[in-house]
Each structure stands twice: as structure tokens, then as C-alpha cells.
Amino acid sequence: MCGIAAIIDTDPMPDTGQQGERRDRELLAMLARIRHRGDTECFAEHSVEPGVALGTNRLAIVDREHAKQPQTDTQGQVSVAYNGELYGFQSVRRELEGLGHTFRTASDTEVLIHGYLEWGEKLLDRLNGMFAFVLHDRRDGSFLAARDHVGIKPLYYVRRGTAYYFASEQKCLLTYDAPIHTVSPGTFLRNGREERYFSLSTTPRHIGPREAVGTYRRLFDEAVRQQVDTDLPLAVTFSGGIDSAAVLHTARRFHPAVTAFTIGFEGSADVEVAERYCREEGIAHVVARLDRQELIDAIPEVVHGAEFFEAIDAMDTCVGQFAFRLVKEHGFKLALCGEGSDEVNAGYDLFRQHDDPVELMRYRVHNLHRTDLQRVDRSSMMHSVETRVPFMDRRLLEFAYSVPMDLKLRDGQDKWLLREAFRGRLPSYLVDRPKIRMPDGSGLKNTLVDHARTQGGVDPGIGADIGVDTPEGAFFLQQYLKAGFPMPRERHKRAGYDYSANGYFEFVS
The missing domain is CATH 3.40.50.620 (HUPs)
Incomplete structure (x- = not known):
């Protein structure tokens, strides 16, 4: 489990040295904003090469001593920054070993590398877990960014010109003054084109x-x-x-x-x-x-x-x-x-x-x-x-x-x-x-609702354009803006629970 950041330029300029130093600073700044996502001693494991910078704040869980990131294969063809856990990955590893692949660690991260070399994006059909990763293929300069089937682990990106900036949290991307996009659950982004690899069946099964x-x-x-x-x-x-x-x-x-x-x-x-x-x-x-x-x-x-x-x-x-x-x-x-x-x-x-x-x-x-x-x-x-x-x-x-x-x-x-x-x-x-x-x-009851509703200095009309229509909604939106996030472009209001003066009630929208 980790926090990851990546910068991939699909049409990089010749590396002058200064460009590499700039990418290194950018990547480290992104990782610093999500330092909490990893162990202190595993902060900012990273690599920077022409056209690609990958970094990880690693929370060491699997093969804690040897699974340093970013990881690559022995020939340096593919490298990956990965956040998550693959469950039962040992069976995929055994299949790959049977196909001639040799592993250097006991980590699930390395399964992504060899699985990609063997199957490309079809690797995703074999994975069960929670994950988000960015993989760079040096052979043709392409990249693959993917997220687990239901979106347990996060992945966001912005695009500026030919460069893509990826991160585990939106706060890493605020400085780029560009729309922040979410990699959707069950999808992968390959060179800017998003495709779905997982869908839940809408047909009810016949079962007693x-x-x-x-x-x-x-x-x-x-x-x-x-x-x-x-x-x-x-x-x-x-x-x-x-x-x-x-x-x-x-x-x-x-x-x-x-x-x-x-x-x-x-x-x-x-x-x-x-x-x-x-x-x-x-x-x-x-x-x-x-x-x-x-x-x-x-x-x-x-x-x-x-x-x-x-x-x-x-x-x-x-x-x-x-x-x-x-x-x-x-x-x-x-x-x-x-x-x-x-x-x-x-x-x-x-x-x-x-x-x-x-x-x-x-x-x-x-x-x-x-x-x-x-x-x-x-x-x-x-x-x-x-x-x-x-x-x-x-x-x-x-x-x-x-x-x-x-x-x-x-x-x-x-x-x-x-x-x-x-x-x-x-x-x-x-x-x-x-x-x-x-x-x-x-026992929380209305503790936070009552607090939010009684705070002064909140513009009651803030967020009205996206449907924020309660005092507590305005209060928390203001807190969000104070934290440095941009005004949301839309509101994905869920069917769930809202609060009333006498407690809370259910709403559907």
C-alpha cells in the first residue's frame, strides 16, 4: 500500500539535464503532499528518466525488505509505480513462472511487470485486489494507468500539453492549474484513451x-x-x-x-x-x-x-x-x-x-x-x-x-x-x-451538523450553482475551498442520508 505519483510525457524533449532536475523536483513535491501514505523510511522511492518520472511513498506490507519501488524487469523494459494489494497473486505468479518468467522479489508489484510483459492490459482480467498503478513501457514510450474493479484505491491525473501527471490524491495536482480527472473504477488509461476492463452484470442470476x-x-x-x-x-x-x-x-x-x-x-x-x-x-x-x-x-x-x-x-x-x-x-x-x-x-x-x-x-x-x-x-x-x-x-x-x-x-x-x-x-x-x-x-447524533449550522462567516449561497442548499453543506464546502481545492464543477449527490433539524432522514436523488 502506498501513495504514488508519476509524470509521463508522451512526446518528451531531448533531456538537457535541467529538464530531469525539474521533473525530479516536481515529483518530490507531489510525493511530499501525500507523505502520510507510506512509512517514513520509505518516503519518495523514485526514478527519473527522459520522458518519465515515477515515485512512491511505500507502506511496506508484502516483502517489506525487497519490494522497493518503482520496480522494473531485469532488462529495463517496463517500470511501475503501484499502490495496493493483489489477493491470491501467487497463482498468477506461478502461471508466469511456468511461461518462463523469473522473479527477483516475493512482492505482488513484480507480478504487474511480468504480467504486462506477457499479456499487456489483459493482465487486468487476472487481478483480484485493490490497486492503482502507472506503468511505463520503454520499448515504445507508452503508458498504462489502471484502477481496481470498484475503485477502492484512488488515482487522479491532469494533462498539460503532451504530459500526464498522476497521483493518489488530488492535492498533489492542485499546482498545475488544470482540470483534475479521475481514473474511473474498472478502467485503464492507455496513452490518454480510457477503456473499461470490468463491469458488473446487470442480469440477475437464477439461484435458490x-x-x-x-x-x-x-x-x-x-x-x-x-x-x-x-x-x-x-x-x-x-x-x-x-x-x-x-x-x-x-x-x-x-x-x-x-x-x-x-x-x-x-x-x-x-x-x-x-x-x-x-x-x-x-x-x-x-x-x-x-x-x-x-x-x-x-x-x-x-x-x-x-x-x-x-x-x-x-x-x-x-x-x-x-x-x-x-x-x-x-x-x-x-x-x-x-x-x-x-x-x-x-x-x-x-x-x-x-x-x-x-x-x-x-x-x-x-x-x-x-x-x-x-x-x-x-x-x-x-x-x-x-x-x-x-x-x-x-x-x-x-x-x-x-x-x-x-x-x-x-x-x-x-x-x-x-x-x-x-x-x-x-x-x-x-x-x-x-x-x-x-x-x-x-452516539454522534447531530453534533457536527449543529456545529456547522451555527458557524458565522459562511456565505449561504456558496455552491448554489451545483445544488448545495443547506447551511451545513455551505459550511463544509467553504472548508473544502479553504483547504485549497477549486470550486467543484458538479455535485455527485448520492442516494443516502441527509440531515434535518430533528435528526437525519433518507433521501434519494
């Missing part, structure tokens, strides 16, 4: 309840087993809900050193349920109480770090980043969480109320990369913690997405498929616990 439950359980077990394949101790952020409970239970089946982390205000429902389960199961458990003033004080830092201007996303990140700060303080650099389950498994009340819950699922899943998955990435990487999301495993997601909605919403029960998959594995008070949104479960 018993087979669906058994298949889901098997795929979930395999997803977690692959994601806990590490010699590092593991943290699981545990809210006391079924999503994180499923992750925690399964992680403990396949890894010997798992600790649960829970945050919430004193007396909150999440903390009480989480403490009960961990006490009954003898699970190592760290609990921290949230503090109202700490949350408020963190707003500017969180908005800058998470790159959100939507109020709901920024507020959720204010809370979430405290969990990962706690994980970091206890010496962990690898965590798992339960994000993404509600979107694909119809876990919110609004699924029962919506005229077309299947369409709502599609909308929510395809926007995760700029909502919940962005929140997890930024809030964890702000504290140099890699966080894996088992519910977004490629094979599990493909299956769950295609399961008929009447196996998710069944007999008035939301998330029926997931609940039945874990019935007998988890106690009934977890399996049948109703969905409780984070503001209620953690």
Missing part, C-alpha cells in the same frame, strides 16, 4: 435461497482468507453491526492475531454491543470514547485530508479517522473493515422504500469510489494504515451484485442473504440486529 447462502458464505470466507494472508497483526474496525462482525469472526478463523477496535460516545449502542461480543468470545478489544470538541477541531484537517466537500461524507470521515488513529497508536499498520456491504446487500431502510431497489443498489455501488471507499482510503491513510474491504472482493462482489433482490430483501428483512450466511456463526443479537446508522450507533 439455499444455494445463494452457501455460495455467499464460501466466497466471503475465501475473500477474508486471502486478505488476512500476512505475518502482520491485524486490526478490525468493529461497530457491533453484522457487517463488521462478519469480518471480525472470519478474520479470526484464518489469522492468529486479530484485535477489534471500536469508537463511540459514552453509552452508545455500538460500544455496548461490541464490548459484549468481544467479552463473550475472548477477543482482544480496544475501545475509545469520542470527544465532541476533538471532532469539531479535526474538521479542517479531515476535509483537507479526505478531499470531501459533501457534508455527510466529511462528517462520517471526522469520526472514522479517529478509529484509524487509534489503530495506528496501538502499533497496527493493517486493518479490515465492513464497508460496502449495505450498498450491495440492500442494508439501508431506503431500499425497502425505493420504487426500484435494484437500480438504487447499482447507483450506490457505482458511486462507492467517491463516497464510502474514498472515506476509508483517506481516513486510514491519513494515519498510514492500510485498510482492506472484504465485501468488495472482486468475486464476492460479482456474485452478490447479481443475486436477485428478493434474496436480499426477504419477508421484511434487509440483508437477508448476509444474515443467513452468518446465522449459526454469530449470536442472534448480531445476526438480527437492525441496521443502525453511524450517527446513532456511535
Whole structure:
């Protein structure tokens, strides 16, 4: 897991030496803005050559001693800067070794190089994981920039003339005074042309309840087993809900050193349920109480770090980043969480109320990369913690997405498929616990909304052109602009939760 930056000129001028020095300074400046995404001792591993500069702030997880980046093959044909983790990559490596490829490290990064040399962009069809990478091919000066199937890991770019500037976070690209583009999930950019390599099927599969439950359980077990394949101790952020409970239970089946982390205000429902389960199961458990003033004080830092201007996303990140700060303080650099389950498994009340819950699922899943998955990435990487999301495993997601909605919403029960998959594995008070949104479960309530609505000096009309129409929306947009980001050109308002004077309510747009 890393933060990456790259500068690739598709029509470079002859290198005068000064040009290389300038590219080196530019690359280091980009990496400095995302220093938090890697280990201190692995800051700015980079290379600069005519037409290409690649750099990484490496958070060393796999083959920590030898997987220095950027990596290249022995003949210097291809080099890559890579952020992410490939699950089960050993099988791809064995296939490549059978085809005559020789590896120098045990890292998943090197699989990208040899896989590209063997299959080109078709390599992406063989990958399961969370990743974003920029690869340069010296043989013809071309490049390939790619992002994982659902957008767990971020990748942005700007174009100036014949040069492309890539980075893991938008803040690296602000100085270039050019539109910042997002590499879409499940796509690759090859020499400026974007193509899709992954799509979720919109055709529901024909499957009965018993087979669906058994298949889901098997795929979930395999997803977690692959994601806990590490010699590092593991943290699981545990809210006391079924999503994180499923992750925690399964992680403990396949890894010997798992600790649960829970945050919430004193007396909150999440903390009480989480403490009960961990006490009954003898699970190592760290609990921290949230503090109202700490949350408020963190707003500017969180908005800058998470790159959100939507109020709901920024507020959720204010809370979430405290969990990962706690994980970091206890010496962990690898965590798992339960994000993404509600979107694909119809876990919110609004699924029962919506005229077309299947369409709502599609909308929510395809926007995760700029909502919940962005929140997890930024809030964890702000504290140099890699966080894996088992519910977004490629094979599990493909299956769950295609399961008929009447196996998710069944007999008035939301998330029926997931609940039945874990019935007998988890106690009934977890399996049948109703969905409780984070503001209620953690005890946050309207703490940040009330603060945002009472702040002076906020232009109530700010963002009106893109549909920002609440005091809290104006407040967080102003914080976003103060952090140095440009005025958004559009608003991708998600179907989700908004806040009212008396609490929060669901909206669909």
C-alpha cells in the first residue's frame, strides 16, 4: 500500500539535464503532499528518466525488505509505480513462472511487470485486489494507468500539453492549474484513451435461497482468507453491526492475531454491543470514547485530508479517522473493515422504500469510489494504515451484485442473504440486529451538523450553482475551498442520508 505519483510525457524533449532536475523536483513535491501514505523510511522511492518520472511513498506490507519501488524487469523494459494489494497473486505468479518468467522479489508489484510483459492490459482480467498503478513501457514510450474493479484505491491525473501527471490524491495536482480527472473504477488509461476492463452484470442470476447462502458464505470466507494472508497483526474496525462482525469472526478463523477496535460516545449502542461480543468470545478489544470538541477541531484537517466537500461524507470521515488513529497508536499498520456491504446487500431502510431497489443498489455501488471507499482510503491513510474491504472482493462482489433482490430483501428483512450466511456463526443479537446508522450507533447524533449550522462567516449561497442548499453543506464546502481545492464543477449527490433539524432522514436523488 502506498501513495504514488508519476509524470509521463508522451512526446518528451531531448533531456538537457535541467529538464530531469525539474521533473525530479516536481515529483518530490507531489510525493511530499501525500507523505502520510507510506512509512517514513520509505518516503519518495523514485526514478527519473527522459520522458518519465515515477515515485512512491511505500507502506511496506508484502516483502517489506525487497519490494522497493518503482520496480522494473531485469532488462529495463517496463517500470511501475503501484499502490495496493493483489489477493491470491501467487497463482498468477506461478502461471508466469511456468511461461518462463523469473522473479527477483516475493512482492505482488513484480507480478504487474511480468504480467504486462506477457499479456499487456489483459493482465487486468487476472487481478483480484485493490490497486492503482502507472506503468511505463520503454520499448515504445507508452503508458498504462489502471484502477481496481470498484475503485477502492484512488488515482487522479491532469494533462498539460503532451504530459500526464498522476497521483493518489488530488492535492498533489492542485499546482498545475488544470482540470483534475479521475481514473474511473474498472478502467485503464492507455496513452490518454480510457477503456473499461470490468463491469458488473446487470442480469440477475437464477439461484435458490439455499444455494445463494452457501455460495455467499464460501466466497466471503475465501475473500477474508486471502486478505488476512500476512505475518502482520491485524486490526478490525468493529461497530457491533453484522457487517463488521462478519469480518471480525472470519478474520479470526484464518489469522492468529486479530484485535477489534471500536469508537463511540459514552453509552452508545455500538460500544455496548461490541464490548459484549468481544467479552463473550475472548477477543482482544480496544475501545475509545469520542470527544465532541476533538471532532469539531479535526474538521479542517479531515476535509483537507479526505478531499470531501459533501457534508455527510466529511462528517462520517471526522469520526472514522479517529478509529484509524487509534489503530495506528496501538502499533497496527493493517486493518479490515465492513464497508460496502449495505450498498450491495440492500442494508439501508431506503431500499425497502425505493420504487426500484435494484437500480438504487447499482447507483450506490457505482458511486462507492467517491463516497464510502474514498472515506476509508483517506481516513486510514491519513494515519498510514492500510485498510482492506472484504465485501468488495472482486468475486464476492460479482456474485452478490447479481443475486436477485428478493434474496436480499426477504419477508421484511434487509440483508437477508448476509444474515443467513452468518446465522449459526454469530449470536442472534448480531445476526438480527437492525441496521443502525453511524450517527446513532456511535452516539454522534447531530453534533457536527449543529456545529456547522451555527458557524458565522459562511456565505449561504456558496455552491448554489451545483445544488448545495443547506447551511451545513455551505459550511463544509467553504472548508473544502479553504483547504485549497477549486470550486467543484458538479455535485455527485448520492442516494443516502441527509440531515434535518430533528435528526437525519433518507433521501434519494
